[in-house]
Amino acid sequence: DTGVSQNPRHKITKRGQNVTFRCDPISEHNRLYWYRQTLGQGPEFLTYFQNEAQLEKSRLLSDRFSAERPKGSFSTLEIQRTEQGDSAMYLCASSLGSGYNEQFFGPGTRLTVL
């Protein structure tokens, strides 16, 4: 399967714990995006990378959230001191790096904070 992959697919954690998610984009795509989706809502933008550079971050991305893409390939999203309000589906997408190209989404990581 050469699509976007995300791990883990599901994560259940207790409030206050740290969690880390991984996204592997389509290999030739140099843009990578993170979104968050809650029930009944469309995905909300969190951040995106062009190669290893983080070019934009949403105000939704509090200081408890950090994202990296160290070698311009896979990316990680870490949430520190999780809160119940962090429970959501975290979607990763990737696209080619020229123009407004289609974003391809991974299957998501569903986070439940107890």
Added chain:
Amino acid sequence: RKEVEQDPGPFNVPEGATVAFNCTYSNSASQSFFWYRQDCRKEPKLLMSVYSSGNEDGRFTAQLNRASQYISLLIRDSKLSDSATYLCVVTTSGTYKYIFGTGTRLKVLA
């Protein structure tokens, strides 16, 4: 006011019906427009891009009205398999992030 607004539905239609969804956007600098389809508990997948001249793909037709700042999606001859949430997506100049509407839920009934 949200940047991208959609009627959340659900729209319940019988098989074979024609159904249309609208989506309005608030930023006149919006650059690109898309319709994505999302099945329950799955990731969004591109249904079609929306071009200024309008475009058609089989039973699906998308149109853009820049003057009134809305895009539309028309589905003809609805199939049971069209049941899903249809997400309106807008991008603006200077950024490549997607701005999504809340989605419109469609149920096609036998």
